[in-house]
Each structure stands twice: as structure tokens, then as C-alpha cells.
Amino acid sequence: MNDRHRLTATAFAVGWSFVILVALLLPGSSLPDLSYRPLGLSLNTLAHVVLFFIHALSLWTAVPTWFGRWAHRLPLKAAMVALFSIAFGALTELLQYTAIDRHADAADVCADAAGVFLFLGTALLAYTRVSPDNR
Numbered sequence: 533m534n535d536r537h538r539l540t541a542t543a544f545a546v547g548w549s550f551v552i553l554v555a556l557l558l559p560g561s562s563l564p565d566l567s568y569r570p571l572g573l574s575l576n577t578l579a580h581v582v583l584f585f586i587h588a589l590s591l592w593t594a595v596p597t598w599f600g601r602w603a604h605r606l607p608l609k610a611a612m613v614a615l616f617s618i619a620f621g622a623l624t625e626l627l628q629y630t631a632i633d634r635h636a637d638a639a640d641v642c643a644d645a646a647g648v649f650l651f652l653g654t655a656l657l658a659y660t661r662v663s664p665d666n667r
Contacts, residue, residue, distance in 0.1 A: 538597040545594035549620065552583050556624045559632040577643045580621075584647030588617045592655060606659065610652050617648045 591613045596604050599612070621644030625636040 541590075541594040541597045545590040548587055548590040552587060552620070552624060553627075555579075555583065557627060557631045557634070559634070577639070580640050580643035581647040581650065584617055584621055584644040585651045586647075587620065588613050588648045588651035589655075591616055592651070606656070610656065614648055614652060618645050621645065621648075 592609070595609055595612050595616075618641070622641050624644075625638075625641050628634040628636045
């Protein structure tokens with residue numbers, strides 16, 4: 533893996549993490565009303581799922597660049613992505629206690645985890661379909 537790929541993967545992961553922090557720590561009064569419920573889910577829940585689907589994607593590309601060759605092993609890579617991304621989601625919820633007009637919600641952490649596992653399921657399914665040796 534060359535330095536350019538390593539830098540790009542890291543910038544994507546760090547940049548997206550920053551986007552999530554800003555989005556989830558904005559004062560509640562500056563946010564639009566997300567109470568509309570298409571498909572029975574609030575837009576807030578869907579936003580968390582999408583944010584953390586992309587967060588898992590960013591970590592999927594960055595983890596091997598941070599931890600070396602052994603992090604390319606599929607089960608280990610998936611576990612690291614899940615651990616880092618869900619822990620980050622839980623941390624953002626804890627930080628919302630300090631934000632103006634915001635509150636932490638366990639349902640948001642569940643939505644974050646759903647986004648992560650939705651990505652991992654998609655990635656693992658694609659990997660087993662594309663990989664010639666179906667590791």
C-alpha cells in the first residue's frame with residue numbers, strides 16, 4: 533500500500549468522523565424538525581444509520597493502513613471496524629450531554645450500530661461474491 537492511499541484513507545476516516553461530530557453536536561435549536569416518520573422510522577434514526585454506514589466504510593478503507601498487514605484478515609478487520617465505529621457512536625451520544633438543547637439517546641447508539649452492521653453485511657456479502665477464494 534503506497535503512502536498516497538494511506539493518506540487518502542486516513543483523511544477520509546478522520547474527515548468523516550469530524551462531519552459526524554459537527555452534525556451530532558450542533559445545538560438542537562439549529563437543527564431541522566426530524567420528527568417525520570417515513571417507513572415507521574424517524575428521519576433522525578435514518579440519519580444516524582446513514583452517517584454510521586459511511587463511517588464504517590471510511591474505517592474499512594483506513595484500518596489496514598493503520599494496523600498493517602494482519603488487519604487485512606476479514607474477521608479481524610470487520611471486528612475492528614465494528615468496535616471503533618460503535619464506540620465512536622457511543623462517545624458522540626455521551627458528548628451530546630454537553631451540547632446545547634441536545635440529549636443522549638440509547639436508540640441513537642442502536643441506530644449507529646445498525647448502520648455499521650448494515651455496511652459490514654454488505655461488505656462481507658460483496659467480498660464473498662467477488663473474492664476468488666471466498667476467504
